[in-house]
Amino acid sequence: MTPAGRLQAAIELLGAIEADRRPADAVANEFLRTRRFIGGGDRRDIGETVWSVLRARRRLGWWLERIGAEPTPRLMVLALMVLGGVTVHRAASEFGASRFAPPALDEAERRALEKLDTHTLDHPDMPDGVRLEMPDFVVPLLRARFGEKLAAECAALMVPAPLDLRVNLLKATREAAIGALAKVKLKAEPTKLSPWGLRLAARQNVTVAAPFRDGFVEIQDEGSQLVALLADAQPGMRVADYCAGAGGKTLALAMTMQNKGHIIACDVSAPRLDGAIKRLRRAGVHNAERHLLAPGDKWAKRQERKFDVVLVDAPCTGTGTWRRNPDARLRLTETDLAELTAKQAAILDEAQRLVKPGGALIYATCSMLAPENEDQVAAFLRRHPGFRVTKLGDAFPAHLRGDYLRLSPARDGTDGFFACRLERAA
Incomplete structure (x- = not known):
């Protein structure tokens, strides 16, 4: 593809993402799958343009609103170019230049670019939520977590993950x-x-x-690997991966168990569990089985207090993964947070039934928000006083040891993660 053709494809993909409620990566995968003429190198260039826009979406929208322009996919791409230092003439020349290029700029688009000329992406008048690229209600929650380091952590969330x-x-x-x-x-x-x-x-x-x-x-992100390290699943144990999804942490747990003992990967989604089959076979795991959690299921009652380790990698806001999924920050609402914290509490109450005396319940999220993490654990301990938090041991670097595993992109170079080990009294 020509550079102009890649630019047009990026604009079309942005439009598809804006019109679809699914995660951007799912939309992008479908978009590219139906356009087999787009090669690997072209896909990377198209993706880089699209994800750059998504990472700067609130700031771009703020600028376009400020100059009275509609935030169309075309104008968002153009605004990113001009605010990033490309001249108006150079940006405009990319449009209408060839058969496969985006159509030439109309007069309104050209006037919008001229208003953006000489400006940069950031501006001192931007509200904190816009400047930090996150929903407004999240700002005080992350400020409570990071304090004066908030800007550095948010900057790390705006760059591509390794x-x-x-x-x-x-x-x-x-x-x-x-x-x-x-x-x-x-x-x-x-x-x-x-x-x-x-x-x-x-x-x-x-x-x-x-x-x-x-x-x-x-x-697997390094932070996710540390959650498996915290679980400390040993050979011969009975282990439940309660929110297993497609089995990423199940694979890590089976590895630390050296394929000895028994691990059960549980989830409420049959397609996700089915997706784990190929991964388990490829990894050579043969001590794991799957179990679909369904309404009215008596499995948990039959398995009460029979597991040495139960891992709950709970559904969450995913704030720690925003550098991978920048579109997720655009969709998150306070209602989502309230619904997720209620779901997390319910999952913990169910999963704790499986933990045997002296066993461990590992609670983890890829969130950096206290309501999903420290507050959730504190509420659990009030409901279940037979559990206690145990400190992270020598397997972890000194700066991580404490009651909780807290990871962040700027400090640790990982996704944002939270985890803790809760042990039931013997």
């Missing part, structure tokens, strides 16, 4: 995985926090490489 891998110790050592990746020209370095993690220098298509196809590595 690509992290977890070495599958059932099939390879860390050193062997690094070597296997190097043979296919993928340079990986050990992560600083996870003992199983690798980080690639740039985002690359790992899934077509032999080390991934052979089950040597799995794609």
Whole structure:
């Protein structure tokens, strides 16, 4: 594709995302799947343009509203170009330049660009929510968490996330995985926090490489790996991954169990659980089974107090993953937060039934908001005084040790995560 053709495709994809309630990556995958003529390099360029707009969406919208222009996909792309330092003439020349280019600018669009000329993306008059690219109601919640470091953490949420891998110790050592990746020209370095993690220098298509196809590595953020480390699932244990989804943490738990013992991956979604089958086989996991949680299910009652470890990676706002999913911050509402905290409490109340005396309940979210994390744990302990929080041990770096595992992009280079280990009295 020509540069102008990629620009037009990016504008079309932005329009599709704006018109669809699904996550942007799902819309993008469908958009690109139906346009097989778009090659791999073109896809990366198109995605970079689209995701750059999504990361700056509130600021771009603020500017367009300020100059009285409609925030169309075309104008958002153009505004990003001009506010990023591209001249008005250069930006306009990309439109109408060839057969596959976006149509030429109309007079209203040209006037809008002229009003933006000489300005930059940020402006001192912007409200905090706009400047920090998040819903207004989230700002005080994150300010309570980060204080004077809020701006740095929000800046880290606005840049693309690295690509992290977890070495599958059932099939390879860390050193062997690094070597296997190097043979296919993928340079990986050990992560600083996870003992199983690798980080690639740039985002690359790992899934077509032999080390991934052979089950040597799995794609998993370093922070997510540390949740599995906190679970400390050992060989011979009975373990439940209560919100397993497609099985990412199930794979990590099976690895620490050395394929010995029994792990049950539970979820309310059959398609998500079905998606775990291929991953489990590729990783060589054979001590795991799946269980679909359904209304009226008697399984939990039959399994009461039979598990050594129960992991609840709860559904949450996902504020810690905004650098991967910038569109999610545009959809989040206070109602969503209230509904999610109620759901988290209900899930914890159900999952705790499975924990045997002396066993552990691991609660984790990819959120950085106290109502979903510390407040949720405090409320759980009031309802279930037979549990207590245990501190993170020597497996974690000194700056992370305490009652809770708290990870953030600026400080730790990971997604934002929260986790804690709750043990039931023996």
